[in-house]
Amino acid sequence: MNALTVHGLRKRFVRHLQDARELSVLEGVDLEVQAGTCTVLRGCSGSGKSSLLRCVYRTYRPDSGSIVLRAEGERIDLATADDRAVLSARRRLIGMATQFLQITPRVGAVDLVAQEGLEREPAAELLRSLGLAEELLEVAPATFSGGERQIVNLAITLARPRPVLLLDEVTASLDPARRALALRALSARRDAGGTLLAVFHDPPDHPGLVDRVLEMRAGRLVSA
Amino acid sequence: MSVALRVEDLAVRYGPGCPVCAEPAGTRSAGALCEICGSVHGCREVGFALDAGEALGIVGESGSGKSTVLAALNLDQPVAGGRILLDGHDVTAAAGSERRRLRAGSLGIVYQTPQQGLDLAITAGGNAGSRLLAVGWRSYDRVRAEALAHHESVELAGERLDTPVRAFSGGMRQRVQLAKALISRPRLLLLDEPTSGLDVSVQARILDLVRRIRRESDVALVIVSHDLAVIRMLAERVLVMQAGRVVEAGLTDQVLGDPQHPYSQLLVSAQLT
Ligand SMILES: Nc1ncnc2c1ncn2[C@@H]1O[C@H](COP(=O)(O)OP(=O)(O)O)[C@@H](O)[C@H]1O
Ligand SMILES: [Mg+2]
Ligand SMILES: [Zn+2]
Numbered sequence: 321m322n323a324l325t326v327h328g329l330r331k332r333f334v335r336h337l338q339d340a341r342e343l344s345v346l347e348g349v350d351l352e353v354q355a356g357t358c359t360v361l362r363g364c365s366g367s368g369k370s371s372l373l374r375c376v377y378r379t380y381r382p383d384s385g386s387i388v389l390r391a392e393g394e395r396i397d398l399a400t401a402d403d404r405a406v407l408s409a410r411r412r413l414i415g416m417a418t419q420f421l422q423i424t425p426r427v428g429a430v431d432l433v434a435q436e437g438l439e440r441e442p443a444a445e446l447l448r449s450l451g452l453a454e455e456l457l458e459v460a461p462a463t464f465s466g467g468e469r470q471i472v473n474l475a476i477t478l479a480r481p482r483p484v485l486l487l488d489e490v491t492a493s494l495d496p497a498r499r500a501l502a503l504r505a506l507s508a509r510r511d512a513g514g515t516l517l518a519v520f521h522d523p524p525d526h527p528g529l530v531d532r533v534l535e536m537r538a539g540r541l542v543s544a
Numbered sequence: 545m546s547v548a549l550r551v552e553d554l555a556v557r558y559g560p561g562c563p564v565c566a567e568p569a570g571t572r573s574a575g576a577l578c579e580i581c582g583s584v585h586g587c588r589e590v591g592f593a594l595d596a597g598e599a600l601g602i603v604g605e606s607g608s609g610k611s612t613v614l615a616a617l618n619l620d621q622p623v624a625g626g627r628i629l630l631d632g633h634d635v636t637a638a639a640g641s642e643r644r645r646l647r648a649g650s651l652g653i654v655y656q657t658p659q660q661g662l663d664l665a666i667t668a669g670g671n672a673g674s675r676l677l678a679v680g681w682r683s684y685d686r687v688r689a690e691a692l693a694h695h696e697s698v699e700l701a702g703e704r705l706d707t708p709v710r711a712f713s714g715g716m717r718q719r720v721q722l723a724k725a726l727i728s729r730p731r732l733l734l735l736d737e738p739t740s741g742l743d744v745s746v747q748a749r750i751l752d753l754v755r756r757i758r759r760e761s762d763v764a765l766v767i768v769s770h771d772l773a774v775i776r777m778l779a780e781r782v783l784v785m786q787a788g789r790v791v792e793a794g795l796t797d798q799v800l801g802d803p804q805h806p807y808s809q810l811l812v813s814a815q816l817t
């Protein structure tokens with residue numbers, strides 16, 4: 321079964337403040353992601369990888385095409401669903417982690433993860449398993465390094481048992497040891513039946529994690 | 545989840561109104577001012593639904609109609625058209641004792657300036673407790689106990705319960721407004737620029753408090769702000785208003801990341817510089 325079926329997805333930006341200049345970023349993307357697999361997207365900067373993930377998560381509004389998510393016996397077209405249906409899907413079915421943590425000021429790392437519906441102890445354990453230093457657990461991530469923020473970000477995304485995860489360069493600022501921890505956590509999620517659609521700058525070197533690699537070129541997908 | 549608030553085609557007009565005013569926006573007049581009769585469309589064609597526990601932001605420059613929408617939702621402002629349904633009940637035309645009961649019970653509001661929402665001459669506890677008296681509480685001790693509980697839940701010191709609000713700082717006055725709004729355990733909490741004019745550090749702590757309230761209750765929240773950063777912190781969805789109309793409605797991250805309307809693009813680009 322496909323967890324994600326993207327068909328004919330197009331996205332262009334109209335910059336009204338610059339003479340309505342148009343920029344086309346996705347030019348008809350077709351993509352099928354089987355449930356329980358890990359698909360990796362790669363391609364040059366600007367080829368449209370993040371835009372594709374953001375359209376799927378609906379941070380960007382697609383212009384046309386369909387993005388069908390099937391999980392937990394439900395089916396929703398994220399390209400056309402109304403905002404409240406998208407929010408409901410985000411809470412239960414689909415999560416997204418990016419390279420950058422959206423900082424919530426003044427909330428400690430453990431509490432941020434716990435706010436995703438975990439008790440504090442499992443939240444702390446999840447952060448430890450991703451390599452966050454013990455003395456940072458109760459500190460608000462505003463002062464964290466890029467890599468430490470990335471750990472918190474990934475923990476927030478993994479905290480809920482959502483079956484489909486979109487991952488945009490989530491290991492980009494991690495040192496090799498923590499990168500290995502992150503990939504191990506993603507691999508465990510995939511092995512437990514999770515579906516991953518991930519952009520990686522460097523190919524993830526965790527044995528058996530990646531089921532398929534696709535390449536984006538100028539707004540189109542080609543198999544690599 | 546249950547729909548706490550549904551708003552359909554809401555219109556508020558300041559002025560006499562005329563046949564042109566009643567036409568859909570854009571038919572003969574698109575702006576906020578009716579050229580025939582001189583009325584101002586405070587807001588028109590505003591519609592949305594909000595579940596219990598959900599938060600909706602409204603952004604737009606001053607004069608765009610944000611406060612007008614809140615005033616209509618708080619039944620402070622007669623409407624020229626449309627419907628407001630609270631828990632499925634049409635309250636648009638509520639009057640007299642029904643309107644008083646709704647305002648004192650189901651609705652809670654924090655106004656932009658404390659003077660609008662509080663009697664500065666009376667105590668913090670007296671301000672909050674007045675709403676319980678308005679819905680028929682008779683026991684002084686129970687009103688006082690409830691006022692104290694809410695006073696402390698908005699992180700004000702218990703010994704200030706009997707201090708006249710006039711002696712409070714701006715941030716503390718907003719906390720008293722919050723206590724007063726929440727004391728009736730409303731279904732709908734309305735916040736009109738609750739932090740503008742406060743020092744940055746005071747503003748931050750008020751926003752923390754509102755976030756905590758959201759986590760700990762299932763009140764539906766509508767928050768008005770000209771500041772997208774405030775909306776991003778508090779609400780998953782947002783309406784962008786300009787000249788009395790909603791020009792864009794979307795998920796907050798979408799409106800910030802991929803604003804569609806020229807005016808939304810202007811707001812977002814102004815925000816990031
Ligand atoms: N009592 C009033 N009488 C006449 N015009 C009003 C009144 N209140 C608001 N307006 C007008 O209605 C429009 C919307 O105002 P308002 O709701 O206060 O906007 P915002 O809260 O977005 O700043 C503005 O043009 C404003 O001048
Ligand atoms: Mg206002
Ligand atoms: Zn008119």
